[in-house]
Amino acid sequence: MSTAAHRRFDLRGLVLPLVLLALAEAAMRIGNTESDTLARPSDVARALWEALRDGTVLVASAQTLGAALGGLALGGGLGLLAGLWFGLSTRAERWSLLSVELLRPVPSVALIPIAMLVYGFGFRMEIAVVAFTCFWPMLLLTQAALREVEPRLFEVVRVLGLGTAERVSKIVLPAAAPRVFVAFRLGVGIALVVAVTVEIAANPQGLGFGLMSAQQNLRPDLMFALLLWVGALGWALSAGLLLIERHLFRHTRAQGGNP
Amino acid sequence: MNVQPVTAAPLIVFDRVVLDFGPLRIINELSFTMKRGEFVCVIGPSGCGKTTLLRLLTGLVKPTGGEVRHNGSPVSGPAHDVAIVFQDYAKALLPWRTVAGNVSLALEAAKVPKAERADRIHALLAKVGLAAHAHKYPGQLSGGMQQRLQIARCLAQEPAVLLMDEPFGALDAMTRQTLQDEMLQLVAGSGTTVLFITHDLEEAIYLGDTVLALRAGPGERSSLAQRFDVHLPRPRDQLSTREEPEFLHLRRLAFEHVKDTH
Amino acid sequence: MKWPQILSPGAIAVTLALGTLWAGVCAMQWVSPVFLPSPGATWSALLAGIAKGELAQLTAGTVERMVYGWALASLAGIALGALIGTSAALRAWLAPTFELMRPLPASAIVPVAITFIGLSPAMVLIVITFGAVWPVLLATVHGFASIEPRLHEVGRVLRLSRAAFIFKIGLPNALPDALAGMRLSLTIALILAIVGEMLASQQGLGTSILQAARSFRAADLFAGVALLGLIGLVSNALLSMAEHRVLRWKQPR
Numbered sequence: 001m002s003t004a005a006h007r008r009f010d011l012r013g014l015v016l017p018l019v020l021l022a023l024a025e026a027a028m029r030i031g032n033t034e035s036d037t038l039a040r041p042s043d044v045a046r047a048l049w050e051a052l053r054d055g056t057v058l059v060a061s062a063q064t065l066g067a068a069l070g071g072l073a074l075g076g077g078l079g080l081l082a083g084l085w086f087g088l089s090t091r092a093e094r095w096s097l098l099s100v101e102l103l104r105p106v107p108s109v110a111l112i113p114i115a116m117l118v119y120g121f122g123f124r125m126e127i128a129v130v131a132f133t134c135f136w137p138m139l140l141l142t143q144a145a146l147r148e149v150e151p152r153l154f155e156v157v158r159v160l161g162l163g164t165a166e167r168v169s170k171i172v173l174p175a176a177a178p179r180v181f182v183a184f185r186l187g188v189g190i191a192l193v194v195a196v197t198v199e200i201a202a203n204p205q206g207l208g209f210g211l212m213s214a215q216q217n218l219r220p221d222l223m224f225a226l227l228l229w230v231g232a233l234g235w236a237l238s239a240g241l242l243l244i245e246r247h248l249f250r251h252t253r254a255q256g257g258n259p
Numbered sequence: 260m261n262v263q264p265v266t267a268a269p270l271i272v273f274d275r276v277v278l279d280f281g282p283l284r285i286i287n288e289l290s291f292t293m294k295r296g297e298f299v300c301v302i303g304p305s306g307c308g309k310t311t312l313l314r315l316l317t318g319l320v321k322p323t324g325g326e327v328r329h330n331g332s333p334v335s336g337p338a339h340d341v342a343i344v345f346q347d348y349a350k351a352l353l354p355w356r357t358v359a360g361n362v363s364l365a366l367e368a369a370k371v372p373k374a375e376r377a378d379r380i381h382a383l384l385a386k387v388g389l390a391a392h393a394h395k396y397p398g399q400l401s402g403g404m405q406q407r408l409q410i411a412r413c414l415a416q417e418p419a420v421l422l423m424d425e426p427f428g429a430l431d432a433m434t435r436q437t438l439q440d441e442m443l444q445l446v447a448g449s450g451t452t453v454l455f456i457t458h459d460l461e462e463a464i465y466l467g468d469t470v471l472a473l474r475a476g477p478g479e480r481s482s483l484a485q486r487f488d489v490h491l492p493r494p495r496d497q498l499s500t501r502e503e504p505e506f507l508h509l510r511r512l513a514f515e516h517v518k519d520t521h
Numbered sequence: 522m523k524w525p526q527i528l529s530p531g532a533i534a535v536t537l538a539l540g541t542l543w544a545g546v547c548a549m550q551w552v553s554p555v556f557l558p559s560p561g562a563t564w565s566a567l568l569a570g571i572a573k574g575e576l577a578q579l580t581a582g583t584v585e586r587m588v589y590g591w592a593l594a595s596l597a598g599i600a601l602g603a604l605i606g607t608s609a610a611l612r613a614w615l616a617p618t619f620e621l622m623r624p625l626p627a628s629a630i631v632p633v634a635i636t637f638i639g640l641s642p643a644m645v646l647i648v649i650t651f652g653a654v655w656p657v658l659l660a661t662v663h664g665f666a667s668i669e670p671r672l673h674e675v676g677r678v679l680r681l682s683r684a685a686f687i688f689k690i691g692l693p694n695a696l697p698d699a700l701a702g703m704r705l706s707l708t709i710a711l712i713l714a715i716v717g718e719m720l721a722s723q724q725g726l727g728t729s730i731l732q733a734a735r736s737f738r739a740a741d742l743f744a745g746v747a748l749l750g751l752i753g754l755v756s757n758a759l760l761s762m763a764e765h766r767v768l769r770w771k772q773p774r
Contacts, residue, residue: 012613012614013613013614013615013616013617013618014617015614016614016615016618017617017618017621037636037637091531094526094529094531094532095529095531095532095534095535096532096535097526097527097529097532098527098528098529098532098533098535098536099532099535099536099539101527101754102536102750102754103750105750105751105753105754105757106746106747106749106750106753107708107711107712107715107749107750107753108712109712109715109716109719109727110715110726110727110730110745110746110749110750111746112719112731113730113731113733113734113742113746114734114742114743114746116734117555117556117734117737117739117742118556189624192624192626193626193627193628196626196628196629197626197628197712197716200628200629200631200632200716200720201628201716201719201720202719202731208626208628208629211629211632212631212632214632215632215633215635215636220636223632223633223636224633227625227629227632227633230625230626230629231621231622231624231625231629234624234625234626235620235621235623235624237624238624317677317678319674319677319678336680337677337678337679337680339680341678342678343674343678345671345674345675347671350669350671350672351669351671351672351674351675353672353689353690353693354770354771355693355694355696355770356693356770364679364689365679367685367689368679368680368681368685369679396770398770398771416679
């Protein structure tokens with residue numbers, strides 16, 4: 001997104017959603033529809049408010065976020081370590097290439113039945129699927145981050161005669177840190193999406209399950225409320241991490257851009 | 260009132276042109292004429308609006324005041340026989356089309372029938388010395404070759420007026436000299452009117468029949484600080500022309516003028 | 522994918538070692554065969570399924586869904602992307618709405634689609650298309666919006682019509698971005714195809730692996746997952762090759 005959009009907040013962009021909401025509200029009030037499929041925006045808002053008040057949304061959010069972040073920590077953490085290893089050792093990278101390319105394309109959701117088989121339902125199953133999914137982007141992006149470290153810095157290292165441990169901790173890691181943080185930020189997004197998907201497809205907990213339940217119980221107002229909530233949660237996480245990123249790396253030239 | 264003889268009617272007239280960019284007055288009370296076949300060079304410090312001149316002539320930008328006339332009538336938009344060569348040639352070429360494809364773009368735009376295109380493309384590429392590279396992509400060419408390609412595409416428009424925005428500024432000295440002479444040759448044969456922007460004073464004198472020196476931040480004065488008529492013989496030659504007393508005289512005038520206005 | 526590099530002796534050795542490890546773990550019964558079938562058992566299940574003809578059918582079902590949804594999404598994404606990308610006004614109106622939709626998981630559309638359309642093949646196709654359209658759309662908008670301003674001027678000086686500009690300059694310029702978006706869309710299309718199948722009980726690999734899990738048929742399950750991985754691999758490779766061919770002009774000097 002261009003920086004101009006942040007500097008001068010273009011109010012035109014708000015018009016479309018607000019107009020659509022107003023129209024929907026008006027149309028449904030006038031038509032006095034009682035529907036299993038549609039819900040008035042005001043009803044959606046009310047459903048969201050009540051679900052927040054009685055804690056169900058917060059519990060579900062905690063479940064989803066817990067599984068997402070747990071899976072990210074596990075899979076993303078391993079991916080980060082592997083990425084560092086492969087990034088620093090060209091031999092390791094070359095030897096891993098075939099295995100990575102064979103395992104990576106397995107779609108994350110295809111693992112749901114396997115995780116179900118092993119763990120049944122619950123947190124462990126969801127964390128397992130999220131972990132597998134987050135491993136790969138973290139691995140690849142960390143490798144890329146290391147590759148993009150200014151080669152001139154490595155020459156400096158040689159001239160200064162730094163050992164491997166110092167090379168890694170003083171030069172490589174700080175130089176790669178901004179891009180690694182971008183990878184982490186993207187990983188959070190992926191983790192959230194996968195967690196919700198697992199809940200929609202199989203796991204009876206969290207926001208995804210809430211969505212499916214609302215649909216099955218013919219509560220379109222609650223369903224749309226949760227949909228909005230999930231979107232808002234994803235947006236807030238992403239925006240929050242972006243702020244942290246800008247603050248942490250404000251002195252660095254190379255900053256990760258918005259994908 | 261100036262009564263111009265009919266035979267020497269000016270092709271292009273800048274009539275007290277004013278251009279504002281928001282609160283900034285970039286160009287003020289700029290008046291000059293260009294005769295058919297004349298080679299006019301424009302020099303000046305950055306911010307004097309020399310690049311904007313070209314956009315005014317193509318109608319990409321409208322003057323805030325005054326008028327720009329081409330063939331007697333005010334410029335309202337790009338004309339089919341006005342071509343513009345940009346300084347950043349890489350950005351003005353289509354990287355996904357071959358050399359031939361890039362030239363073809365101008366012919367397609369002019370609705371030249373497909374059967375005619377191949378021959379005309381070949382002739383144009385031969386004129387700029389790129390015939391052997393017709394199937395290469397711009398990314399595979401050197402800077403000088405890319406600029407030649409852009410010139411070829413502009414020539415495909417069969418322009419009566421050729422506008423050039425510091426076309427050789429990004430090239431090394433040797434390539435620049437070669438292209439300068441190629442330019443003169445191309446233009447001499449066709450009688451094209453040329454408006455050539457440059458920051459290189461010697462280049463302006465070497466190439467032009469007339470040199471216009473603009474000033475930046477005109478304020479109340481006209482943007483046109485000075486006009487030099489170049490009475491050097493044609494064809495020009497890199498060595499002998501640059502040693503002519505007239506050349507050295509103009510060079511001194513130009514340098515002193517620049518020193519004063521900086 | 523860089524072919525010669527991938528098949529280096531070291532890489533092959535590592536892959537074989539992992540396979541041997543897998544077989545070894547199963548032979549030693551460190552993990553119950555209920556959860557982890559041996560490579561041999563998986564292979565047999567795969568062959569048996571192919572022989573019976575049902576694996577081919579299931580694969581075809583999933584692949585069809587994925588491809589149809591992806592193709593529709595790509596067409597719509599590029600067409601809309603061209604429209605929106607070339608109009609600064611449209612972009613201003615729509616940008617915030619798009620930004621809000623971006624973090625939404627595509628699968629979250631499923632319950633909404635079920636509400637309106639019910640559990641049916643059409644629902645799955647619509648979910649796939651809707652989910653897969655966003656990467657292509659956003660990438661194409663970016664591709665058109667980031668056209669070099671100089672090229673806009675060239676278009677105006679040559680007096681190209683708006684349509685001519687879009688087809689001769691806009692589209693080729695946006696193609697690299699659009700293709701990258703299409704690759705992402707393909708991944709999403711496969712995922713949504715599987716999720717859709719699982720929920721709507723459509724005939725396909727997604728449903729079959731779910732059933733295999735429920736019946737504790739681990740070998741069939743792993744065989745199905747391997748096939749899905751293969752679909753992902755092949756479709757991505759094909760698209761990469763096409764992308765490479767189309768973007769030949771990006772080769773350095």
